[in-house]
Amino acid sequence: MEKIVIIGGVAAGATAAAKARRLSADAQITILEAGADISFANCGLPYYIGGDIKSRSKLILQSPESFNDEYQTAVHIYTTATEIDRENKIVHTVDSRTGEKKTFEYTKLILAQGGKPIAPPLPGADQDHVFQLWTLDDMDRINSFIENEKPKTAVVVGGGFIGLEMTEAFAKRGMKVSVIEMMPHVMGIMEAEIAGFIQQEMISYGVDLYTNKALAEIGSKNVKLKDGTIVNADLVLLSIGVRPTLKLAQESGLAMGEAGGLLVDSTLRTSDENIYGAGDMIEFEHRVLGKKVRIPLAGPANRQGRIAAENALGKNHEYSGPIGTSIVRVFEAVAGMTGLSLKAARAEGIDADAIVVHKEHHTSYYPGAEMVTLLVVYDKATGIVLGGQTAGYAGADRRLDVLAVAVASKLTVSDLADIDFAYSPPLGNANDAMNMAAYVAENRISGFSPTMTINEIDAYLEGKKAQWVDVRDVFEFEKAHVEGSVNIPIEILSSNLDQLKKDQLIFVYDKTGKKGHQALRILTGAGFANVFNVSGGFISLSNYVSAVTPVRFVLDLPAPVEKTLGESSKEEKVEAVKEKVKEEAPTGPLIIDVRTAEEFSYGAIPGAINIPLDELEYQAKKLDNKERETILYCASGARSAYGLQILKAYGFTKVENGGGISRMMARMKR
């Protein structure tokens, strides 16, 4: 009979025990856990502090008793493994409450000890208001501190996943939060423009960002940065990374790997044939990179725990390796990555390129459409997808998972172009953002649409002068544009080519990159030879400058729209709209702009009121005077066509679709 002992009882360890029991009814299975809990949801800790998860008990997925009942596993909590006697196959332990020493015999041992947050040796780091977050105890300490001391300001040191989740949590608990990050932007592993999107969201919610800045010392009510800046801090969270827990393995003489983790083979066996490793403590070959990496994430830990149990019980399951798929939500914004970033691919000498698209997560005419950003990294020679990043509000997670499958399956961008993705108006697009990204990549690879990402443009511009051509409408242009650019809206580009010189280096951009491509085709068709479409257009430009300074072009952005936690109620919005309608001249037509509030803020037809398409149905039910002449418009005329149907359905009798902004402007001039 196998005697399986597992050291560590959370993600990898508990999964290993459960799998082992399913595979073998008679194996003796034992979990040794140093802490007070097994199988708890450490990924959920920030959401309890922030208040999204109300009940602490929801975070404890199994107690030692329930785990034993379900999986007939002896669970020993407060039990630290102190020594592995590999020759006699015995683990020595000590009970942290009583000091009692025990031994456990094994035939197979699984190490699932995870890691620990890095504790920087900083002056002041040992004070009571300075925390790290890794366990339920840590969570309880932070929670009690907030309840008892009522801190007004918080400093989060480190802009990685946990730091950003905790930023949101502290803001939800009413604190003014500042984030200190040594790298040029938060989420340092992501591309700058994806991180820039997240940063804009944080600033919108009133978070102060200190990037490219290092912490020097922690005072009782503030922190001091290395450049002398003082930042108020009633509470400090240190969240600067994780180090694998390797002391026991090292002292037992197990081999360590080149990436600083426990060395395992493809079956997760360590240098001892009877000992397996799983989770945050191991290193493994990255599927795309082909190099050993440590990826401390819950998904890989769970899968590795399962595989280690299978192999400990005689199977020969080879682990394919991680690809580093990870995702974060900060306030409403979501960003994620999978596989290699462009910078990581190029740093490894891979001849890679990337493209960016922004497209609504479902049809633009159906209410609630949100822009989703896709950045796809591919091998230039083969078109194989090496990685990708997504950002947005809704739909970013779905596209990230598609990219993860593409990376893991070594699909090419052309494979992605031809895949049917799920579509109905409220749920997707007949031409999904994923298909679009693939087309754009194909066009870049074939040379049909020379494109550069903002990052590449920034580097390319060193020592060069370029003409920027902004093909958006005049409102959007007036709000913000690259300094020195000429505004020629796409509709009049063909008839205004004489404003441009044929031999100039030209960067053409619209809002998303889509019309920029169209403009590029017009220009190349007219003999312009040195033209590039700005991949991702103005959205990417603004995301990039939000994350990187200095850049080799000038783009002054308006301050991000202020957002508050907890939206105003629908009824309040209706009253606000009614007031606005009353303010308009009661005799002329009521002009309704059905674009989003953000688009509206960039500029609108004089006298128009903004009711975004999402809210039109609700407002239409409540608005009086349905006989008044009403004109709807949006950017292109598509959303207003849908809005027309809504208003008609709610009894508006004199309503018409005014079309897109350009058409409305021409009409107003007449």
Ligand SMILES: Cc1cc2nc3c(=O)[nH]c(=O)nc-3n(C[C@H](O)[C@H](O)[C@H](O)COP(=O)(O)OP(=O)(O)OC[C@H]3O[C@@H](n4cnc5c(N)ncnc54)[C@H](O)[C@@H]3O)c2cc1C
């Ligand atoms: C706040 C937070 C949020 C997170 N959010 C996400 C997320 O959203 N997505 C994601 O993918 N990942 C997330 N993670 C990371 C994820 O939780 C870890 O990658 C995962 O838990 C690793 O599992 P593991 O089993 O390897 O290690 P752990 O879960 O750390 O478990 C290791 C266990 O081993 C025990 N142990 C160590 N040494 C000994 C010893 N000598 N004797 C006995 N027991 C020992 C420890 O007490 C510990 O309980 C988050 C982590 C935290 C802390």
